[in-house]
Amino acid sequence: MENFKMIAKTFFGFEEILAKELQILGAQKVEQGVRMVSFVGDKGFMYKANLALRTALKILKPIYYFKATNEQSLYKGISGIDWSEHLNSNRTFVIDTTVHSDYFKHSQFVSQKCKDAIVDQFRSKTGARPSIDKDYPDLRINIHIDRDQVSVALDTSGNSLHQRGYRIATNIAPINEVLAAGMLLLSGWDGQGHFLDPMCGSGTILAEAAMIACNIPANLNRREFAFEKWNDWDNDLFDQIVDSLLKKVREFHYTIQGYDKAPSAVLKAKDNIRNANLDEYVSITEKNFFDTEKATQGPLHMVFNPPYGERLDIEMERFYKNIGDTLKQGYPNTNAWFITANIEALKYVGLRPSRKIKLFNGSLEARLVKYEMYEGSKKAKFAQAD
Template sequence: MNQYLAVTSNGMENLLVEELTKLGIENAKPVQAGVKFKATNEQIYRCCLWSRLASRFVRVLSEFTCNDDMDLYLSTSSINWVNQFHSSKRFVVDFNGTNREIRNSQYGAMKVKDGIVDCFEKKGLPRPNISKERPDIRVHVRLHKDKAILGVDMVGSGLHQRGYRPESGRAPLRETLAAAIIMRCGWDGHQPLLDPMCGSGTLLIEAAMMAANMAPGVKRKQWCFESLEDFEPDTWAEIKSEANVQARRGVKKVDAKFFGFDNDPKVLKVAQENARRAGVEELIEFAQ
């Protein structure tokens, strides 16, 4: 098993613990803007595909005291990165936070990058290349005061990007927050649901996907964990296949009615297109 951090919004931690528990995770512990837990590869693949509340999952490789850039470099270079990804993979460092000595996140990212490539070079291997546009691997660093968490992102782009909303109305509602609102309100998945100011339809689409028991990540094409050295393609293929079958069957079994209204006809058209891309257009009625 590996240690993981599920990243979420402040205030959603306990709700995420409940969700992860339902997905088979034991002893999940809430922390600020996240949840820590241990999982097998099969479990983390399932969490990535099925979590409606997490914005990303990070495999935690090190938690350490970081007073300055030397602490950051030494802690990074001490990790056996060769066990995580091949030198042919492109990577990027996502560095969040500062402290008294590391006052710039770009500088922090550079020191982490140096520690990673030096690890490969010390083992006589080629230096992996950096790619900010199309990385295979995303290295995640969270720094707060003198505490740092370092790991590899299992996801890539945020999990709120379900793949159904390339467009949105003004002030769009993030998908993970929409899912949290639905869970908090106590909706049972069978009662009619109405959104009088639906905008681009996010709230209703998320609710319809819940009612159909459709995995929120079912439309997603790429995952960072597919580029890791310990990736299990057969395990992932089985989990993904199960989710695809469930998505097709689930839509046909939904008995709830969904209604969305908005004054802007252009935004309503966007909402209809979003629902179509999500595969729930037959479940939602939009009107002005």
């Protein structure tokens, strides 16, 4: 099978961990960009990347590049591709366009022009034409225009890869699965210890933590990928790739626990964990974190997504002070990480973070912060080190 270039899209701040994921999977020529990483592999690797990457939102397969400064040159460029290699006249397609250009102002106009070029090509060759289907197309085409550079790619994934397929029930402000996986990987979580999400909501961080710990492919529960409708879809090869990934699943010898004080959240989280077939690894209890103490021996790895006050009405100052007090009083020998878009509220935690990483939660600029809680006092720890 021949190799080709692909592009994995991701969130700001995850480029480095996505590049590392790709290298571990066996990608060639891995190069980081902004919110994306390019790499080279064959068709089997394209299937593997969609199944296994935790921090990718989409995998695109570029098929053509050209220059365009007006609608005529755009139409001509798109007409220069032999679309019968990718589509038949009785199939459906859709075009997603992003534009950063003075020559083209509106992405919808670009999509329309490109659609015309594709449809006209089929009509002149066969007398019939493929139609547009925005919801369930047979082919998703991605057009990206940067100044006068047009790149045309096929979307191998379809719906964003954060839609893993296990989450059926959600709360008011659920965290995106790719964001959850990226936070866990940035925090250094590798399954070699106990894990706690003390404000687990609908259980997304717990599910992603369990899949990382056991090396279960991120998108194993997903119903479909766009490449399954392609002309060159190879079902046997896909099954082979799934089998090879499942052979790498590993044992997990610690605990993964989730707390939430809302009974409805606990029920939803349990449903989602069961749906992901992860209930043998994860236990969820109805508890208010602020009334708890560390329940396990040895080091504890904690990652959570506390409310920001954006969609949930809470008293910020007191809430964040409680986080700091609970960690200080009840959680020795713990690495506690959480994400917040309420950067002001971090002042009230009353602890100095040892790391701060800039991320985005949706459109909100956020910080992923780390607090290291030592066994005994910090002074005593450093005195022993001397």
